[in-house]
Amino acid sequence: MRLVGSAITTAVLILGFAAIAQQTGPGGSQPPAGPPPSESPPANGSQPQVDESALRYFASQGDTRRVNAEIARLRALYPNWTPPSDLSQLSAGAAAPPDPIIERLWNLYREDRIAEVRAAIAERQASDSNWKPPEELVAALETVEARRRLVNASDSGQWQTVLSVATEAPGLLTCTNVDVLWRVAEAFARTDQPTRTRDVYTYLLTNCANPAERLATLQKALTLLPEQQVADLLQFERRTGDAPDDFGSIRDELARRRVERASLDSKMTASAEDLAAVERLIRNTNEAGPVLILGWYNYHHGNPARALELFKTALDRDGGAKAAEGYAMSLRALERLTEAEAFAYEWRERAPENMKVYLDIATALLSQDPPPRLEARVVARIVPVVTAQRFADAAQALGWYSYNTQQIRTARDWFRTALNWKPEDEPSAYGLALSTQRLNERAAFNAIVAQWRERSQRIADLADAANPRSGRRSAPVQPRAEMEAAPRQAAIEIEQPLVRTEEAVRRRQSEARSVLGRSCAMTRNPAGLSGDAALTRGWCLMEINRPLEAVAAFDRAIATGSGRVREEAAYGKSLAYLRKNLTSEAAVAAAEAPQTRSRQVELGASILTQRALAAYRDKRYVETLLALSERARLVPEQNDLLLIRGWSYFNLGRYKDAERVFRAVQQTGYSEEAGVGLNAIREATDQASP
Template sequence: MKRFALTLCLIGISLPAMAQAIAPFGVDPMTVSETGPAPSASPQPAPFAAEMPVQTEIGITLPDPILTAQAPPQTSASGAPDETALRYFAQQGDTVRLQREIERLRALYPNWQPPADPLTTDFVPDQSIVRIWDLVTAGDYAGARAAIAEKKAADPGFVPTADLTETIERGEAGTRLRAASDASQFDEVVSIAANAPQLLTCSSVDNLWRLAEAFIKTGAQQRGSDAYSYILTNCTDPGERFATMQKAIDLLDRTALTPLLALEKDGEFSPLRLDLARRAVAAALDEGGAAPATDDVDLLAKAAMADKNAEDLRLLGYFELDRNRPTEARRFFEAANSAVPSAESAQGLGVALVQLNDPAAAEAALAEYRDDNEDIAKVYRDAAAATLAREPRLAVSETILGRIVETTIATRDAGLAQELGWYAYAFNQPQTALEWFQTALGWQADLEPAAYGLMVSANALGDTARVEEIRRTWGGRSVRIAQFGNLTSLTSPSSVVPLPKPRPAHLTQVQTVRVAQQQAPRQVQQAEASSSGGRGGGGGCQTFRPPNSLSPGGALSHAWCLMDLNRPAQAVDHFGRALDSANEATRSDAAYGRALAFIRLGLPDEAAVAAAAAPLSDKRVVELQTAILTLKATSAYNIGEYQLALAMLDARAQYAAERNDLLTLRAWSYYHLRRYAEAERIFEAVAATGYGDAVSGLDAARASLRSAQSQ
């Protein structure tokens, strides 16, 4: 099979690629065989150096050396040549083969003259040879070999021409190459190609594709790249060039593609460049995906905007969301939705708007599609919950409230029902609130915020029996319910922030805390009223004193007293009065206290403003910053802003070490961002300190890791 490897290169395969001669991908370690010198014409470098497969023949007795470089001796050089093949090629219009056959016969029969007109009909061809060539032309190499065997049996002197033998061998090598490639026997593909370089031409570009794949799959990526480069340099068929680039994109990494893309002619690869940009942006959204090149993002954005390609626009939207640029994300989602209004685009827009703290707009964008599928329904309910929970509380229109209620009931969403409860409570409808909290508990019996809300509402309605009943049934499970009304319990905001659970973002627990704390003064007042003024002595703060009735210094003392009673809302006003002092120490103390009060109310932004009202000692700055950032992190987490929660925790870490509860919050944030490995690591570390709340997180993270791996 190998003996004609070099001579075959001279056969006129009528293609520019063969004239181009050298493809730059050799097969190492191979040398040009000594056994196959070219019989005529000047030596021509082959795309592949031929190889003698010496390794399999060591120690084996060969009957004859297989060193035949020339075509086998012809039947006889003395008689008249058989012009059958010559005429056959002429009839087929195969001028290259025709010329070769003329040269071959001339070499054998120096006195022979080729027919002036090889198409004349006076010649009677050997039909058996015509039949063999017909079989070869039809690609039936098995049939051709059988026919040659029959011809030999009938005519023992018959020897097929080198051209015939080589053509069959080349065809068979091509079949083997395809079969080996189909069966993923890539070493064999390379070996076949190395021994049959005539297969590697622009006219059989499929062979080159298969060889390139085999190189790449056997670790020779550069050679694979060279093969594609060879095609793009030498071959001209536009469809094949395009397909070549597509295949390269499938098999090579991005850097290897750059030199291939440079071989582009007349912008033929524009759609592919766009596809590459699309892939790069999409890949960035994968777990641990690399960031795309700016050029790619720009190219995709430009094309998507120009073409109004909703799918690409959405991809860009999610990409921007992923890198925490919700404003840009909103722009893309809006463009997508205006190109083709769809649930998919509305969903992305809703997510972006929620992140932009515009839940009402999110709710409006999502409303139409809220029943389309479970994914979009979840986003809708998050938006609805955030809409209800806006601070300061804003009234929601009848229409919107109507569809939120409808969705809540249709989906039996206990979290949303609970949120409706707090909404009603905020607008002084404790009876309605109580009913929503009851409904929420009916759907989810272990929903602590609903139980707490029920307690607060019942208390507002004066139903102490129910308050105590809730304390009895829930006290063991919830500290804040157990200590409801106990004035000394609320020593720091974080102590009443329940640790986040792996729940949807719409459980904005910080909201419940805030309401609870606003509730606290009322508790005190009620306690006060029932104590029949027994502790109303001077110097105390049990009796309400308008701030402006006090001196700044007096207001400061009063404010601290109110803080001791855990009445931060009132304390805010008294600290504010103290800020009027001319004394810098008093003002500093007042600013500090006012900031603390806001923190206790769960209002970190106001706290930050308050803290800036007067110079503070470094120690207090650290204390306030730590508390503010703790609150911000918790708030961010509770509205599903996990990236923001992490950023706040990172900022906080500059002021104070992270406690176990905040480490757990950090881990849950990672968990919700699907960064399960990081979540697992932290949960594991915290759980190892004996902090029980991390254990359930650890289980959840591990389960998610497993399911991510099993997909």
């Protein structure tokens, strides 16, 4: 009897089922194992070519038994195949009349009514115990039942059953039952036998011809096997013949995975080829997935600008929280912290990672050096989030921010809060020590020192410097020069000097922002803009806190605009420089166009305030006093600046002047801070004249 070539080759030998390996085909002659791929039967789409010649031959001979046997065999091989309808004509005039029950059983079998075939056999045997069903039919039934059990078991994750059924019915493991082979492969993988899984796929790719099934095999391998093994399977790609393979999508997927792995590890680099594959995926789909991968790759490989673009694309492709996380982190990496904070704030509730990023960015924003000048509303929205999340690092950052903006009591409270949330946080403890010392809160200062001096040298040093007589070095009275090393800082809460100014232009800025929308955030050359447009753009850039770019826009407005525009642009430009603490540039800008008297005063006062504060921070007390005096000629000196003046005198050793200033402040209500100054003077003069 003729066999249908390699199609009937079962996977038993290769799969290690050799012990029970049997040929399902009747006649049982062993086909050559593993014929070369080129000899595989040609595949015609997904419908295999069924060789019916033997069937027709038996039919023409009137050999019903063999006809039925052949039908059974072909049915087992090709579940979707139906026998030709013209067989009865071929067998017309044949000798033996067919057994009617056999006919009926085969009909039921063809209709897949397996339980009824079994029932009819049982019924017939009950009435005639000598009757036996055709062996071929029994074999065919067993094959169908085995396939059902195997499929059901695999659908329910019963992998041992899958393997035991396959072992007992090796005839199932042929290229005509690729689905069964896939399920057996998965069962091996799910029972920790990946090598066997690979063997099944290897068998399939070596012997089975259908290109769609071959590709699907690799897709399944991707979900079950380590990537290297999948890559090894690519060698079976058939590049020639009637139906060549195209495993390109598998190669792309492997490349995508390699880039994905490298995307989170800055020490791993992806090959240019792999990166190109991901770029191709980005172009050919609308998925956010590959964009995100490339975004993270760039982020972790020193290209945050490109990462930012990619995350923007991912956001446009509904990449969601993950894209937002990347976008915010890229902004941060680009040191565009103000934008990063505003963006991350909007996304903070989307996922825990987004909240984490927001808190990190807020912390970074607050911790910039030199200390930034933040809009009140930004600080105001950071605070409740930090409080709700009990995020100690941001609390500490709020402490330093307050401290550096001379809001010492607020700083003290934040450091205390940070310590509550993270009791072992030395920097917060140091901040608390500094603030309590500045506030002259002896008990609190001593408490924190007592708690930390064994663990923190700098806190111990702080205590020793504050109280030299208890210092470890039995040094005599510290000379004044050395006191300068840790100069008395003003325990003053200074208003942000520009708040009033910003109030005046806020409306202008936010109008510009709403006119331009998101486009104002895009870096572009203002050359070519009209004066009005450049002005609007300048204000818009001020609104999103990119003052240096605003300067360029204002310059354009000054160059091309009308008188009114030029005046406003010059004003804006000096505000922009003030934001960056570039007071000289601000002063020059203010003079670029005539200003109204009130704006002259406003700008001048702002510039001088910043100069005074900057000089004071740098301990250039003489310059501080000069700037303050100049400012006082324009506008009355407010209490916080008076205190700066007082401390400048103090640090210059001009105690009488300092005392006069502090007393004046004390009378207007800033008694506590003034009191600190007066105490300091008393201490200093006591030391100076023992």
